[in-house]
Amino acid sequence: MNLPETEFVDRMGLIMERLGGTRTMGRLYAWLMICDPPEQSLTDLASKLGVSKTAVSTVARQLELSGMAERVPAATREHRYRMVGGGWDQIMRGRLAIVRQSLDTLDFGLSILGDDQPGQRDRLSDTRKFFAFVLQDSDEMFERWKEYREKPS
Known part of the structure; x- marks a missing residue:
């Protein structure tokens, strides 16, 4: 992540926290909005956000349950996620x-x-x-x- 992307991700983390979510949830959702390719593995997400894979997995599932992200099919066994519009x-x-x-x-x-x-x-x-x-x-x-x-x- 470059510096402006990092700042955006961190700002969204603070916003999500103010809305009652967690900072990691906001950061993950923000990254899914701007990342390329739009589908990211848990390993990629953990690396980009600087948090554990376990934390990313938990938050990704929460975003999936809320309808804000979805798990997408992957050739490997590793889960991949992308943002969902709406x-x-x-x-x-x-x-x-x-x-x-x-x-x-x-x-x-x-x-x-x-x-x-x-x-x-x-x-x-x-x-x-x-x-x-x-x-x-x-x-x-x-x-x-x-x-x-x-x-x-």
């Missing part, structure tokens, strides 16, 4: 599914609070309103994203 879409859909599920929990919370607890009700209601607002346009947002993504650059 991975962030899948991550966001998963997060929104959790937000959707939280509405039931928030409704339950509101049901156990009495009218004599206006401060607590207001705080809980505000959270519920925010989550409902976020979900309100999410399906349309994904449709708009699909159209935007398919537009020629």
Whole structure:
């Protein structure tokens, strides 16, 4: 990796860490975005990122399970991975599914609070309103994203 590539990979590691993943996950995903050839073996990935093959294997499987990377067929027994387009879409859909599920929990919370607890009700209601607002346009947002993504650059 040259210096600008290293800086990009390291910056993405910090971003992924801030998003709740691991730094290695962000670094691996970043490298898969810019590497050539796009398919990389675990040995290649470990070497380029300066981490153990075991760590790379674990993170690659996590990226595969999240839909952000995929394992590709190889002539050798060694696993090879590449980035999958649309991975962030899948991550966001998963997060929104959790937000959707939280509405039931928030409704339950509101049901156990009495009218004599206006401060607590207001705080809980505000959270519920925010989550409902976020979900309100999410399906349309994904449709708009699909159209935007398919537009020629």
